[in-house]
Amino acid sequence: MKSFTDIVQYRRAIRKYDQNFEFDPEVVTRALELSTLAPNSSNMQMWEIHRVRSPEMLKKAKVFCMEQNAAKTANELIIFATAPQKWKQRAEMNANVIRRAFAAKPNTPEHVFAYYEKDMPLLYSGEGLVEYKGVVGEQGNRLRKEDVRVILNKSVALAAMTFMYALSEAGYDSCPMEGFEEDQIKKLLGLPQEADVCMIVSCGKRLPEGVYGPRLRLDAKDVIKEH
Ligand SMILES: Cc1cc2nc3c(=O)[nH]c(=O)nc-3n(C[C@H](O)[C@H](O)[C@H](O)COP(=O)(O)O)c2cc1C
Known part of the structure; x- marks a missing residue:
């Protein structure tokens, strides 16, 4: 069994997925189920997760992700949205x-x-x-x-994070994206005007060249302040 440290270390933002890999959609199903166990404000669970995987919907959604590399070769796109109407x-x-x-x-x-x-x-x-x-x-x-929108987006982001770590555990890959045309995505999925698309997460199996360089992070001591 992988340790949580291994899972966190393995996850990278992937911009190119392996088109020849035998992708198992069941892995995504399980990871999505785990994502709904994320902590969320007041347990109101005001989120909706839209899984885009049919060829015709994927094609359209990829265009609305601005044809960016992180979306282009993805097997699936997962849209994490707030659901204030609920x-x-x-x-x-x-x-x-x-x-x-x-x-x-x-x-x-x-x-x-x-x-x-x-x-x-x-x-x-x-x-x-x-x-x-x-x-x-x-x-x-x-x-x-x-403020209410921020509250909802925080919880949705935690669900997206849980999903990405669940994929990592299974040896699958992802990239969170905020580079998309939100109005078009909402129209495509039939989301109400008041919903926010918090993040779109592409998924697939990484190619080595899908990792853009070594991980770059600030020194922990410059970020973590003790009191
Ligand atoms: C909220 C959010 C939005 C992001 N949007 C994009 C995006 O639109 N396109 C992209 O290629 N990467 C996107 N990223 C990925 C980041 O660029 C990436 O996580 C960061 O460079 C650190 O790399 P690492 O995740 O491999 O450690 C996004 C990440 C987050 C958390």
Whole structure:
């Protein structure tokens, strides 16, 4: 079994995949399932993952990835998108779990249920500014629509990362991309206007020349600050 260190070290952004490799789509299926186990804000799971692999859809999606090398030879393209339109269903799902968990305790204070039945609807209903009381103190944070988009994109990015590491574990490769025409991709997949395409991840099996040079990173000591 590979160690997590091996998996992290193996993953590179790949710009050229092996067209002769016998690509097993089941590997992608398993990696995608694992990706949905990523941590996510309030467990609202406001994400949608679109797997593009049919030849005709792949052809179109690659064009909208600006024909860049990381997409051109990929066996599949995985589109990781936010799903702000799903807030009601997700809040209800969580609320139901909590209601069931506390069903046998009739004196449960209302605030236990408020998070998913009041706070989350307030935050995600898209009604503009939201005064949101943090757990730390009385000072409310003022959350704007843009903040909510950031919240959703953070979680989606973690799902994409989980997916890429799952592929690495199987000896498969990927490249995360933000170089794409978002409106065209959204149109192609039928995503609503309010959704963000957080990242598109190409996948396949690397060719040696698909790795553009040795890994370049800052010294850890210049990035990691101790306090
Ligand atoms: C959010 C994000 C967007 C990226 N967009 C692109 C892209 O559009 N095209 C591309 O070739 N690489 C893209 N990359 C890959 C980075 O260039 C790559 O991760 C970086 O150069 C470090 O190389 P490594 O991943 O091999 O360590 C992106 C990476 C991230 C995390």
